[in-house]
Amino acid sequence: MKQYDYLIVGSGLFGATFAYQARQAGKRCLVVEKRSHLGGNVYCEQVEGINVHQYGAHIFHTSNQEVWNFVNRFVAFNRYTNSPVAHYKGRLYNLPFNMNTFYQMWGVTRPEEAMRKIEEQKALENKASDSEPQNLEEQALRLVGRDIYEALIKGYTEKQWGRPCTELPAFIIRRLPLRFVFDNNYFNDTYQGIPVGGYNALIEGLLDGVETRLNTDFLKHREELTALAEKVIYTGPIDAFYDYRFGALSYRTVCFEQEVLNTPNFQGNAVVNYTEREVPFTRIIEHKHFESFGQAVYDNPKTVISKEYSVEFKTGMEPYYPVNDEQNTALYNQYKTLADQEEKVFFGGRLAEYKYYDMAPTIARALELAKRLILN
Ligand code: FAD
Ligand code: UDP
Numbered sequence: 001m002k003q004y005d006y007l008i009v010g011s012g013l014f015g016a017t018f019a020y021q022a023r024q025a026g027k028r029c030l031v032v033e034k035r036s037h038l039g040g041n042v043y044c045e046q047v048e049g050i051n052v053h054q055y056g057a058h059i060f061h062t063s064n065q066e067v068w069n070f071v072n073r074f075v076a077f078n079r080y081t082n083s084p085v086a087h088y089k090g091r092l093y094n095l096p097f098n099m100n101t102f103y104q105m106w107g108v109t110r111p112e113e114a115m116r117k118i119e120e121q122k123a124l125e126n127k128a129s130d131s132e133p134q135n136l137e138e139q140a141l142r143l144v145g146r147d148i149y150e151a152l153i154k155g156y157t158e159k160q161w162g163r164p165c166t167e168l169p170a171f172i173i174r175r176l177p178l179r180f181v182f183d184n185n186y187f188n189d190t191y192q193g194i195p196v197g198g199y200n201a202l203i204e205g206l207l208d209g210v211e212t213r214l215n216t217d218f219l220k221h222r223e224e225l226t227a228l229a230e231k232v233i234y235t236g237p238i239d240a241f242y243d244y245r246f247g248a249l250s251y252r253t254v255c256f257e258q259e260v261l262n263t264p265n266f267q268g269n270a271v272v273n274y275t276e277r278e279v280p281f282t283r284i285i286e287h288k289h290f291e292s293f294g295q296a297v298y299d300n301p302k303t304v305i306s307k308e309y310s311v312e313f314k315t316g317m318e319p320y321y322p323v324n325d326e327q328n329t330a331l332y333n334q335y336k337t338l339a340d341q342e343e344k345v346f347f348g349g350r351l352a353e354y355k356y357y358d359m360a361p362t363i364a365r366a367l368e369l370a371k372r373l374i375l376n
Pocket of ligand 1: 009010011012014015033035039040041042056057059061216217218219235237320349351
């Protein structure tokens with residue numbers, strides 16, 4: 001009999017959720033993590049008494065009751081509601097696209113007028129609107145028309161993805177809600193918030209009592225680690241697992257420029273997107289606004305901001321956003337064919353499934369896998 005039932009590679013939300021479920025079922029687990037801390041991309045660090053999201057701003061949101069109940073076992077969530085503001089050529093616009101945005105863009109005050117304005121703009125585009133949009137530009141023009149596309153989408157998206165909007169898949173922009181009400185809530189989900197005390201509290205709860213090894217790269221010790229366990233749950237990049245034998249998958253990654261400022265309130269909001277192409281960063285995050293509201297913002301005389309620069313992934317960088325275009329999807333499918341034939345190794349999470357999963361769907365996938373492997 002092996003020392004562990006499960007070797008779990010990666011301590012992000014997928015690995016940590018699976019480890020929790022396995023431990024609850026009495027399974028012996030070892031989690032290996034190549035970074036010097038647990039938690040994957042939701043990891044936070046305290047700077048000047050403020051929880052700083054080290055790998056980019058993370059806002060938890062879901063309509064999945066099972067996932068919401070699950071995370072609330074470990075931590076309470078605050079009332080943070082994501083309502084980013086877009087900065088374009090010195091003017092501010094509310095996001096997601098809603099009556100406030102339409103008012104700021106066109107001066108329209110009623111939903112009917114906003115709809116008419118969008119219809120007028122759509123009519124100016126010559127593509128037949130009953131065919132499937134072939135790319136992100138076509139999709140965006142069809143949703144909101146050219147004014148909003150040019151000011152709030154094109155520059156931001158091209159900076160973020162490093163590709164023209166005509167070469168990006170349409171689905172990326174369908175993530176953004178379009179509303180004819182005055183509602184700046186970025187998400188449509190039933191529940192949202194930030195864990196009170198930050199995401200580390202959630203990860204600590206999930207991994208409580210589970211054996212973990214930091215600074216351990218599974219791929220460098222593959223044989224000895226694999227030999228320790230009956231099964232392996234792998235949450236790292238799938239192409240790396242197969243030594244890039246079909247080629248490397250593309251990612252976008254983000255560089256963060258963090259600053260501590262001697263002011264209690266720099267931008268008045270957690271997230272400000274800079275949507276013009278000429279500004280090199282995509283957005284500025286002011287971390288304190290995730291956890292302090294109203295006058296409480298002034299309790300701390302300092303603030304921490306992060307400017308986010310999107311860059312093309314190169315070996316050695318953190319892979320963040322899978323680029324799910326045709327070429328990369330085809331490449332991923334080649335790897336997936338191999339993965340499906342593995343008997344002992346199971347792949348899950350954003351990197352191993354090469355999918356743009358948010359936190360809640362990541363947890364849902366891990367719960368599903370745990371159900372399938374452990375309860376059956
Ligand atoms: P990860 O968190 O990436 O964890 C994988 C872990 O595996 C990492 O810790 C890594 O170091 C480790 N690992 C990899 N290879 C090896 C190896 N060979 N050996 C050992 N360990 C290894 N979701 C939301 O719901 N809301 C948001 O606002 C949001 N914002 C985001 C912003 C950014 C910039 C990014 C990149 C993502 C965002 N997400 C957001 C998505 C969220 O981060 C993911 O859904 C979630 O982190 C996925 O968890 P995971 O366990 O699959 O992957
Ligand atoms: N987007 C945009 N302008 C914005 C915010 C988002 O054009 O001000 C587009 C962009 O293409 C982005 C997509 O909408 O990739 C989805 O946005 P979301 O905020 O969900 O992206 P995330 O940062 O989570 O990838």
